[in-house]
Amino acid sequence: MASTYLSRTPSSTGNQQIFTFSAWVKRTSLSSGYIFSQGYDSNNNNILYFKGGTHKLSLWNYQGGFQYLVSTEAAYRDTNGWYHLVVSVDTTQATSSNRVKLYVNGEQITSFSTGEEQYPSQNTNLIINSTYSFKVGSYWDGSVPFDGLMSHVHFIDGTAYDASAFGETDANGVWKIKTSPSVTYGTNGFFILEDGNSVTDQSGNSNNFTVAGGTLTNTEDCPSNVFATWNALDNYYPAMTLSYGNTRALTTAGRYTYIPSTLGMTSGKYYAEIKCTAQSSSQEEYLIGITSTSTTATTHEVGHYGNDYGYRGLNGNYRSSDVDGSYGSTYTTGDIIGIAVDLDNNKLYFSKNGTWQNSGDPTSGATGTGAISITDPTSTLLGGYFFAVCYFSSTNTGTYDANFGNGYFGTTAVASAGTNASGIGIFEYDVPTGYTALSTKGLNL
Numbered sequence: 001m002a003s004t005y006l007s008r009t010p011s012s013t014g015n016q017q018i019f020t021f022s023a024w025v026k027r028t029s030l031s032s033g034y035i036f037s038q039g040y041d042s043n044n045n046n047i048l049y050f051k052g053g054t055h056k057l058s059l060w061n062y063q064g065g066f067q068y069l070v071s072t073e074a075a076y077r078d079t080n081g082w083y084h085l086v087v088s089v090d091t092t093q094a095t096s097s098n099r100v101k102l103y104v105n106g107e108q109i110t111s112f113s114t115g116e117e118q119y120p121s122q123n124t125n126l127i128i129n130s131t132y133s134f135k136v137g138s139y140w141d142g143s144v145p146f147d148g149l150m151s152h153v154h155f156i157d158g159t160a161y162d163a164s165a166f167g168e169t170d171a172n173g174v175w176k177i178k179t180s181p182s183v184t185y186g187t188n189g190f191f192i193l194e195d196g197n198s199v200t201d202q203s204g205n206s207n208n209f210t211v212a213g214g215t216l217t218n219t220e221d222c223p224s225n226v227f228a229t230w231n232a233l234d235n236y237y238p239a240m241t242l243s244y245g246n247t248r249a250l251t252t253a254g255r256y257t258y259i260p261s262t263l264g265m266t267s268g269k270y271y272a273e274i275k276c277t278a279q280s281s282s283q284e285e286y287l288i289g290i291t292s293t294s295t296t297a298t299t300h301e302v303g304h305y306g307n308d309y310g311y312r313g314l315n316g317n318y319r320s321s322d323v324d325g326s327y328g329s330t331y332t333t334g335d336i337i338g339i340a341v342d343l344d345n346n347k348l349y350f351s352k353n354g355t356w357q358n359s360g361d362p363t364s365g366a367t368g369t370g371a372i373s374i375t376d377p378t379s380t381l382l383g384g385y386f387f388a389v390c391y392f393s394s395t396n397t398g399t400y401d402a403n404f405g406n407g408y409f410g411t412t413a414v415a416s417a418g419t420n421a422s423g424i425g426i427f428e429y430d431v432p433t434g435y436t437a438l439s440t441k442g443l444n445l
Contacts, residue, residue, distance in 0.1 A: 004214030005138035005145045006192070006199055008207060014129035014188035020156035021048065021087040022166040023136075024177060024223045026149040027079050028246045029232060030055060033146035035085060036155075038134045039127050045140045046128045048087055050076060056113065059087055059102055061126045068100045071116035072109055079232045079246065080262040082151075082223045084167050084175060090160035091124045103163035106175040129157055129188055135212075136192070142213055149245055151222050152177060153193045154203075157186030177223045219245060220406045220425055221439075227425070228263040228272070228387065228404040228438040234294065235259055239390065244410050248277070249400045251391035256301040260291055260386035261404070263438050266377050267343050269362075270442065271435040272387050273427055275336045275409040276313065278399040285392035286313030288337050288400070290348065292380030301392050307375040311337065311350045311357075312392065318350075318372055327372070328357025336409075340432050341385060347371035354418075354429040362432035387438070403427060405437030 021036055032052035039045025039062075046061040055075040061067040068089075076083060086103035093099045096119040102109045120126070136153055137146040154166065165183055170176045185191070190207040192199050197218040199209040221227040229246035239257040240249040249259055261272075276286045289302045289310035303310030303319030310319040313331045317324035331337060331352050338351035340362040347368040349360040356362065360370030377384045391398035401409035405425020407417065418430035422445065425437030436442040 003145055004216055005142055005212055006136040006209040006216070007133055007142070007212035008190070008209045009133045010129070010131050010188045010207070012187065013131055014186060015158035016125045016127075016129045017091045017123060018158050018160050019089050019128050020154070020159060020161045020165075022085070022152070022154040022161075022163075024082050024084050024151045025146070026082045026221070026245075027076070027147070028149065028229070028242070029079065029147040030077060031147055032144055033148065034135070034137065034139045034144050035146055036134070036136050037138065037140045038130065038132055039140040040132045041140075044127055046126060047139065048085065049144075057085070057102070057104065058116070059100070061120070061128065063127055066118050067124055067126060068120045069116055069118040070100060070102055070109075071113045072102070072104075073111050073113050074104075074109075076104070077233075080229070081226060082149075084163065084177070084223070086161075086163040086166060088160045088162055089126070089128070091120045091122060091126065094122065096120075096122075101160075101162065106163045106167050106169065108162070136209065138213070145213065149219060149221060151193050152179070152191075154181070154183070154191050155185075155189050156183055157188040159184055159186065215411050217244070217408060217411050219408070221245065225424070225439050225441045226263075227406060228261040230259045230402065231262045244401070247402045247404070247406065247408070248410055249389055249402070251397045251399070253280070253397050254394050256304075256390055256392060258287075258291060258302045258388040258390035260388045261438065263440075263443065264382065264384035264386045265341055265343055265438065266384040268443070268445065269344060269432075269435040270341045270438045271427065271431045272339050272405075272438060273336050273403040273429065274339070274387075274389060275401040275403070276331065276333050276398065277401045277410065279333055279391070279396060280398075281393075281396040285396070286331065286398055286400075287311070287319070287390050287392045288313075288339070288350075289319075289388055290339065290341060290374075290385045291388040292375075292377070292382045292385050294382065301390050302388050307380045308388075309348055309372055309374060310388075310390075314392070316357075328352065336428055338429055339387060340435055342371075342435075343377055343385070346374050346376050348374050351429065363434060405439055405442075
């Protein structure tokens, strides 16, 4: 969440010349956000953060003036994937540029913005590893929290490691996480957010953190299995206000345009759940479905175009090519709509609170019992389908919480997880046999 951050105040000073920080992070908005910080006022702090506006990654230690400052030339605007960030500092090094190193996804950054490349004098003592509060996910005073996800957060007291201590390249050339790195943590070192949302230190030091602001929510989305979310970069107008790791979408009044998922489907079988969380009136114009049309090309609702298909809450109809067809029951606030997309047979099914509509059977294959027949994805505008939602009203708004497999609707965990043969994702209701969550692992089954 955008208001969540963690805090710990060390009881003793550690090595203030040598340290390493490593974290896997996923931005969910393009606002400013602090990854970590330590200090006690605006003139005495050490921070790593994404700059809002330029989206550059910046690192500094400021103690009445910059002891060091580096800002990347590259901008990091991806809100769909994970970044691995490593800061490695050793002020005892003879060569100035070796005293501060910054890595992104395993690559050392060697080119920095003009005027923002400054290194510390040799043997400089820094404010890092002091007895001032250490924050993960915010500025030193708890302001400007990081809007996104974090996983496998390490701090090393007294050793400067490079990125290879925490990640490695797989056979396909992709930078992957090392879940159990072989490192020496030192006195103030810690390892948090290893599996889930635990702030208990896994380094053996018992340097535990507390949740100092907001709500820390677990997610199945992680560096080794990226799940679909609502796509902040394909949010025309914008049509939606996104939150909770881009799984909650609040529609904009008078804007029918939908928002699609980050990941698309071209083959296979996929399942997702969308909860109708709130609406500003009782018009009940919830509209949930799949799209093959970019939002930048339309101001219309899900199902306005051919090869786009929406299930309407107001009347229970399905909508495609701007025409309604009889389908299922009405639905409203509090209902959970399941979507099963079968691209092996080009069939689409919707459920309401676990009951498949139109007597549908997502496991019926080519028979397509109770299914909506859809166009083969290769013949659509985008060459695939995306989950999508909108609120079909000229004056009112609706809020949707998507469970693409994280096991949560907003910050509320599923009441009782259903069965899931693929083992990928956690859902409220049983996942039809042969279907899986829309995630990087799900796409590669």
